[in-house]
Amino acid sequence: MVEIIATAESVEQAKSLIAAGVDILYIGEKRFGLRLPASFSYEEIKEITDFAHKEQKQVRIAVNAIMHNEHLQDVVPYLQFLLEIGVDAVVVGDPGVVHLMKKNDIAIPFVYDAQTLVTNSTQINFWAKRGATAAVLARELTKPELEEIAEKSNVPVEILVYGATCIHQSKRPLVKNYFGFVGAEEDTGKDRGLFISEPKNKDTHYSIYEDEHGTHIFATNDVNLMTVLGELKEMGIAQWKLDGIFVKGETFVKIAELFVKAKEAVTENRWTDALRDELQEQLVQLHPQERGLDKGFYVKNPTDIQ
């Protein structure tokens, strides 16, 4: 069964996404979750979880920050709260969190997500043996690699099918430091909409922003695997994530609707070239103009990457 996972930026949008047919909501609190469209309070997380469960849908909570000592005390009550309200899974990248859940008997299923590091099935199976119920794949994987990972992994794997992809996280405030050097004072947060471009490729536009976890840089184009969803299904990659960090409100819900339509067609064997092209065209119309779209590493040749 294919499942569509989507980020949410508000309680209202979360409800709209569920209404649009999204299977799993991916939300969290900014202190423990990385690169979320919005940070939710405990009350909001509970409200969304209750709503989703009423609709027979699921909620996964991002607890995938790179934790420092200072996070450890507070992450335990947070996890206990999540256990209490019955979230369906937490998404974890730091082995310290895995250790804490075991130590404190916090029996929430966890999805392993160490971002760029999740590149092979042996690693995924290592975490599966330690309780992971799924794993989020790195975005730097080519189609042949994905096929092999999907085949050999003992738990379902999740792939980003739409949205921005992070390619760099520094603990340093790199943009603030730059402005500090040139003597400027500027907002460096996510909503400011800053980009950087490569010296030899001026057309590139890598999103960059800062928050309490440091500086985050995203690939020049957002990922869009709409046209290869049939292939993903064939491979057995059935957890499809939509990341709306840079796509706001109703637009993101409409994009999610397109992927829900695609999923239904793919799973009911109604996936045709005509439908694929139609959905792709609608998606390109909805996608923010200043941001590009491509299939990322999916279409690269593994031997071209040294």
Next chain:
Amino acid sequence: MRTITKKPEVLAPAGTLEKLKVAIHYGADAVYIGGNAYGLRSRAGNFTFDEMREGVRFANERGAKVYVAANMVAHEGDTKGAGDYFRTLRDIGIHAVIVSDPALIEICATEAPGLPIHLSTQASATNYETLNFWKEEGLERVVLAREVSMEEIREMKRNTDIEIETFIHGAMCISYSGRCVLSNHMSHRDANRGGCSQSCRWKYDLFEMDLPGNRKSLLGGDPEEDFSMSAVDMSMIRHIPDLVEAGVDSLKIEGRMKSIHYVSTVASVYRQAIDAYCADPDNYEFNQAWEDELWKVAQRELATGFYYGIPDENQQLFGKKRKIPAYTFIGQVLDYDPETEIATIEQRNNFGVGDEIEFYGPDYTHLNQTIEEMWDEEGNPIDRAPHPLMIVKMRVKHPVKRMDMMRKRK
């Protein structure tokens, strides 16, 4: 008088067998090297099994250790043969492997039991519960992420008893190690498999954009400064007491690609400082000459990374480069005859009569002199030594020893 008996290990990089021997000769307690597979320094000199055997023999005779880095983040197929590889390392007598991918950790633990495993800094371990996790998995040591502060290290030591290793000198990733794939995306070189093209150090435009093509650059400064993400290098030479008192088990020097000049200089400076502190911590005084010595092989400005706070713009390379008083490595002593006061030197860079040179050795001796006369191998007088590795004889008034180094100011 208080002394410290449990000294931290000085761990030096060794890109080749020669560098391994030099590092240990110059005071390193341990070295880390790369094999022909599974590492991150595809371009550093990597060791064959035979070279590892010789390196381990050399180290064992001197009570030193040899670690092998196998810290790539593997893709499907990359781990093929890893079990055999780890077994061979174990049987050669390698003292530990440095690994980051749990896939390789598992292969090593199950297929080469008895070979100690150290978690690489690539795994970005930043808290004590992560350390406890890896301790329960049977690891011997964790190399901390470079984002951890001195205060956090102290707190870790109160909450875990796995060995802790930290970087104290050299170049640094500007990102959390392992969490940067700029190089993959910008130049198709996988940073987590040894291909990093150091994209962070490039010069970028920084801008806002509401519609395609409608960009507003935010670059500022006079002259205009490009956006960049280039970290200065790290040096903790001024903070040896903090590192020792925090209980760090191993102090790591970066640089498997660096020269024997670099390795010998840096290893011996830290050896001196740590020995001095541990011998008499209460009367220890920082010696400015140590830092001056490190500057002789520095490539960038030096700072303390995350040890004492989040690095600001002064810990990044912006603006005009400061001139670093670098020295050129010009030769290595092969032999010295005290009767005739003649030293035999193997040339490493051009030098000649009239040059002001400096000899230094592992016991931190420094001798300066001007070259007055020199001869080639056949005893013919020469003015210059222009050929790589040529053998030169010269008069040196103070005794020098085999493996002493010779340098001059650039």
